[in-house]
Every structure is written in structure tokens, then in C-alpha cells.
Amino acid sequence: MDHEFLITQVAEDGVLVEVGPLDPSRDYRVRIPEDFQRDVFLAELERTLSLRLQFKGDRLEIVELSLRTNGEPIGTRDLLQLSLPKVIRACAKSACPEFNFWSVQLKERRGIGESLRSNPLLLAKLYWFEHLTWGSPRVVIQELIDSKRTTANSLIRMAAEKYDLPPSRKNEGRLLPAKPRY
Numbered sequence: 001m002d003h004e005f006l007i008t009q010v011a012e013d014g015v016l017v018e019v020g021p022l023d024p025s026r027d028y029r030v031r032i033p034e035d036f037q038r039d040v041f042l043a044e045l046e047r048t049l050s051l052r053l054q055f056k057g058d059r060l061e062i063v064e065l066s067l068r069t070n071g072e073p074i075g076t077r078d079l080l081q082l083s084l085p086k087v088i089r090a091c092a093k094s095a096c097p098e099f100n101f102w103s104v105q106l107k108e109r110r111g112i113g114e115s116l117r118s119n120p121l122l123l124a125k126l127y128w129f130e131h132l133t134w135g136s137p138r139v140v141i142q143e144l145i146d147s148k149r150t151t152a153n154s155l156i157r158m159a160a161e162k163y164d165l166p167p168s169r170k171n172e173g174r175l176l177p178a179k180p181r182y
Helices: 076-081 084-095 099-108 112-118 120-132 137-145 149-162
Strands: 005-009 016-018 031-033 035-042 047-055 060-068
Touching: 005 084, 031 084, 035 084, 047 084, 060 084, 084 099, 099 120, 112 120, 112 137, 120 137, 120 149, 137 149
Parallel strands: none
Antiparallel strands: 005 035, 016 031, 035 047, 047 060
């Protein structure tokens, strides 16, 4: 189900923190407030979802959640139709200053597939952005480099050898550390 979201900032956002490996040239940044609140009006359900999100080093996490109606009871159908990953991503779009770069502009660049293949820092930053905003890092990388899953996984492993990457859903809770360089 595709929801239309109307996002409203409820309070002042917390301090912006940089996410992922540091880029010395500062060309590729991923920043997100460490704490922020949004109201999300779900037009299709005629409900308002209030969220407080925090970044605790891995991805955005919901720390407070409430669902408001116009005096109507909240049914099981309402809860089942909430697509929280999509809601979180919509909230991140309003809070991450570089969201448009990573989600739109980067994908429209000519030669982005080759850039991702040859620049593990760019690939690592994209992976972090997609993970942070509840996207699908491997799927996005696979689409951008126009290749099979195995090729995307191989490039992700090569980036993980140089830079810390967040855990995949399969390895939830375990950061994928860069291999020590002696």
C-alpha cells in the first residue's frame, strides 16, 4: 500500500551528527539530527502518527510513537496498514540535509555505477545512508551499478574491508568492522 504523507516538524531538531566513514574532502556527507520529532498525517487512513526518532549509532530508531484519530477507535486494520519503514524514511527526508543528494541527485549522475565500483568511500556512504533511513542498501547499490546481487555483495564486502559498515538485517546488532590494516 502506498501512503501519502504530510510531515510536520513538531520541535526543534537535535544536533546534526555525521554518519558513516568520515570523508576528508567533505564531498560526500550524511548527517542526521541525533534526536527529532515529526507528526505524519496519513491521508489514506485519516490518522496522525507522532514519532520521536533518535540516531544511536546504527540507524534511526523510534523512541516514542502515538497514533491519533478524530475520535474514532484505532482498529487492527489501522495498525496493519502502517508502513513504519516508509514513515521513518519520510521523516528522515525532512531531517537529513543531504537526503536529496543521496536519494535523487546521486542516482541521476552519469557514470554513477562506475563511480560506485571504483570508490569504496562513496559506496560506504551510500550504504550508510540507505541503512540509516530504513532503505535497502544492497538493492539500491545493485540497481545503480546495474548488476547481479553477487556483484553488489562483492563490492559491499570490499568497502567493508576499508570502512565500517552498519550491520545487514541478517547480522542485526553487529557492526561490520573494517579489517585492521597493519
